[in-house]
Amino acid sequence: MGSSITKEQLQKWADYLVDYSLGGVTKDDVVMLKGEHITWPLLSALQDKIFAAGAIADLNIVAPDNDRGKVWGASMARFGSEEQIAKVPQWHVDRYKAMTKYIEVLGAESPELYADVPEETGQAIMRVDEPIKTLRILKPWVLTLFPTQGFADMEGMTLERYAEVVVNASMVDPRLLDEVEEDIYRLMHKSKTIRIETEHPHTGKMLELKMDIDKRNVIKCTGKRNFPDGEVFTSPNVPTVEGEIFVDLPVSFVGVTIQGIYLRFEKGKIVEYKADKGFETLQKIIETDTGSHSLGEVALGMNNGIEEVLKHPLFVEKVGGTLHIAIGASYPECYVKNPSSEEGEKEAEEFFKKGLLNKSAQHVDIVTDFRPGGSGRAVYLDNVKLEIENNIWVVPEAHKVKNPVDTDSRW
Numbered sequence: 001m002g003s004s005i006t007k008e009q010l011q012k013w014a015d016y017l018v019d020y021s022l023g024g025v026t027k028d029d030v031v032m033l034k035g036e037h038i039t040w041p042l043l044s045a046l047q048d049k050i051f052a053a054g055a056i057a058d059l060n061i062v063a064p065d066n067d068r069g070k071v072w073g074a075s076m077a078r079f080g081s082e083e084q085i086a087k088v089p090q091w092h093v094d095r096y097k098a099m100t101k102y103i104e105v106l107g108a109e110s111p112e113l114y115a116d117v118p119e120e121t122g123q124a125i126m127r128v129d130e131p132i133k134t135l136r137i138l139k140p141w142v143l144t145l146f147p148t149q150g151f152a153d154m155e156g157m158t159l160e161r162y163a164e165v166v167v168n169a170s171m172v173d174p175r176l177l178d179e180v181e182e183d184i185y186r187l188m189h190k191s192k193t194i195r196i197e198t199e200h201p202h203t204g205k206m207l208e209l210k211m212d213i214d215k216r217n218v219i220k221c222t223g224k225r226n227f228p229d230g231e232v233f234t235s236p237n238v239p240t241v242e243g244e245i246f247v248d249l250p251v252s253f254v255g256v257t258i259q260g261i262y263l264r265f266e267k268g269k270i271v272e273y274k275a276d277k278g279f280e281t282l283q284k285i286i287e288t289d290t291g292s293h294s295l296g297e298v299a300l301g302m303n304n305g306i307e308e309v310l311k312h313p314l315f316v317e318k319v320g321g322t323l324h325i326a327i328g329a330s331y332p333e334c335y336v337k338n339p340s341s342e343e344g345e346k347e348a349e350e351f352f353k354k355g356l357l358n359k360s361a362q363h364v365d366i367v368t369d370f371r372p373g374g375s376g377r378a379v380y381l382d383n384v385k386l387e388i389e390n391n392i393w394v395v396p397e398a399h400k401v402k403n404p405v406d407t408d409s410r411w
Contacts, residue, residue: 154252169303304319336351
């Protein structure tokens with residue numbers, strides 16, 4: 001599988017992930033490397049680099065029927081009970097507690113193996129996996145995508161072309177995104193609201209979704225968490241999300257394509273939802289728990305170097321000229337300075353009790369295209385209508401924020 005990717009490319013990829021995304025490793029680090037065996041070429045390059053630096057690489061090889069290495073795979077969902085699912089091995093929890101940094105290499109050999117699991121047990125697995133996911137996101141982490149035949153088939157592409165798109169995007173220096181995203185980042189940071197206008201392609205109805213982002217931290221993404229990268233995001237104040245939106249770009253979730261999503265929100269809750277394709281999967285997502293009926297993220301895609309729009313969330317949400325929202329969990333770093341600290345955890349819990357921060361076993365990104373031909377019509381930060389130039393969101397010259405962002409101003 002990996003023969004089309006050169007040793008030099010794998011090394012460069014590993015260098016970006018370890019040295020740039022994680023900020024390097026030391027002899028005191030335990031770095032979990034998680035992925036299916038089919039992603040081995042990149043996992044191997046990563047472990048070599050980590051061991052050479054004097055750190056420990058903890059190889060977490062994922063079973064092919066387990067979507068992203070959750071506590072349990074599809075076999076448990078199909079043949080086990082909720083009582084069995086609740087018996088999470090302590091060693092599994094301890095393993096995540098012991099690691100200091102985390103790299104996940106996405107890419108499946110046979111994504112159909114974990115598609116269409118029973119709803120009740122599938123949701124139960126998501127719920128017991130949530131504390132593990134929380135342990136992960138409170139430590140330095142990065143996700144990347146390795147090209148596989150299974151994912152190429154899902155995209156309807158040849159493996160050769162699919163690998164070319166993925167690897168080419170992963171060879172670009174992520175630091176180039178810093179300047180590209182700066183104007184949007186500054187304006188979003190000072191804005192109190194986001195207003196999104198989309199058009200329903202079946203009815204022609206104009207839809208509007210509003211949300212409050214006042215006093216929320218804004219994150220500029222330049223390869224520190226996702227690789228490749230290219231987005232500016234925040235988490236909205238949950239109860240303020242109100243209105244309707246149509247989401248047109250296809251997104252793959254546990255091997256199933258979801259497309260043509262309509263959502264209606266009242267007081268921060270999804271009260272109506274539809275999908276042209278993959279409705280049952282969308283239903284499973286939204287009905288997972290209480291938090292999966294709300295939004296955890298809103299973001300603008302800022303990468304115009306992705307050669308083709310892929311269904312995989314890691315890629316489709318980064319495409320320049322798109323906007324994505326996430327059903328489910330908020331990002332704690334949008335509410336507190338250091339969510340991994342004891343003080344930060346307490347502060348985040350207070351935001352949750354106030355109903356502003358959302359908790360859920362789900363965090364599923366869905367994407368609307370605002371480029372010509374897409375369902376997106378306009379995005380406003382407060383009353384400033386954003387523009388798109390060369391497939392990149394830009395701030396009109398008259399509304400650019402001249403002063404650098406004071407990162408302490410909202411704390």
